[in-house]
Amino acid sequence: MRKCGDCQLCCKLVPVEEGHSLLDPTTGKRTPVTGLHKPAGERCPHQRHHKGCAIYARRPRACATWNCRWLVNNDTADMQRPDRAHYVIDILPDYVTLLDNDTGATRDVQVVQIWLDPDYPDAHRDPALRAYLERRAAEGIIGLVRLDNKRAFPLVAPSITHNGEWYEGPLADHGRPQHTAADIANALGDIELHFEATDGN
Numbered sequence: 293m294r295k296c297g298d299c300q301l302c303c304k305l306v307p308v309e310e311g312h313s314l315l316d317p318t319t320g321k322r323t324p325v326t327g328l329h330k331p332a333g334e335r336c337p338h339q340r341h342h343k344g345c346a347i348y349a350r351r352p353r354a355c356a357t358w359n360c361r362w363l364v365n366n367d368t369a370d371m372q373r374p375d376r377a378h379y380v381i382d383i384l385p386d387y388v389t390l391l392d393n394d395t396g397a398t399r400d401v402q403v404v405q406i407w408l409d410p411d412y413p414d415a416h417r418d419p420a421l422r423a424y425l426e427r428r429a430a431e432g433i434i435g436l437v438r439l440d441n442k443r444a445f446p447l448v449a450p451s452i453t454h455n456g457e458w459y460e461g462p463l464a465d466h467g468r469p470q471h472t473a474a475d476i477a478n479a480l481g482d483i484e485l486h487f488e489a490t491d492g493n
Contacts, residue, residue: 293363293365294362294364294365295363296344296363298342298375299373299375300339300344300375301375301378301380301409302358302360302374302407303335303336303338303339304334304335304336304339305332305333305379305380305407305408305409306358306380306382306407307330307331307440307441308330308336308352308354317350331440331441332407332438332440332441333410333440338351358383359383360374360380360381360382360383361381361382361383362374362377362380362381364383366383367424368381368424370420370423371418371420371421371424372418377418377420378412378415379406379407379408379409379412379415379416379418379421380406380407381404381405381406381421381424382404382405382406384405385402385403385404385405386402386403386405386436387400387401387403388400388401388403388434388436388446401432401433401434402432402433402434403433403436403446404425404428404433404434404435405436406421406435406436406437406438406447407438408437408439410439410440416435416437416447416460421435422449422458425447425448426449426450426451428449429448429449429451429452432452434446434448434449434452435447435448435449443463443464444463444464445460445461445463445464446459446460447459447460447461448461
């Protein structure tokens with residue numbers, strides 16, 4: 293597994309929006325915490341530049357179970373570290389519901405979530421990311437570029453678009469945060485969701 297090094301981009305881009313508790317490593321007990329709900333695109337108040345998380349040993353469960361695809365080297369060997377690429381690819385899948393305008397039928401399609409640094413709005417045009425999404429397209433998976441908790445746009449590889457060109461859908465505020473793990477498992481059925489704590493160092 294790769295090492296985070298000085299990269300702390302997930303601490304800025306990825307939301308921590310659930311009620312949670314902090315783990316006391318001495319006793320193994322969790323203490324409920326309020327006021328640490330962190331929106332996407334905002335730096336966590338516990339992040340320390342070049343030092344990491346000030347509460348790492350007691351961090352919220354959402355942080356302890358989360359990982360990025362670059363860190364676990366999940367088909368990302370040709371990509372730069374997230375703080376250099378200016379985006380974080382989420383290891384957890386999500387889905388979008390597609391509507392067939394001709395028939396009115398809908399279907400849920402798996403997406404790979406790409407959390408984009410708002411300071412680098414064109415980072416999703418990185419050739420390495422585009423190559424990665426082409427490989428995912430072979431599995432019927434599309435990209436979903438997230439700017440924050442609610443605003444996102446689909447990024448679809450040419451191999452699965454009707455005209456053979458990249459499709460960057462319109463930015464939409466879909467009025468709700470990303471789906472829960474239960475929503476995803478329900479929509480995608482046989483998708484396996486793995487939650488594993490890592491030290492990231």
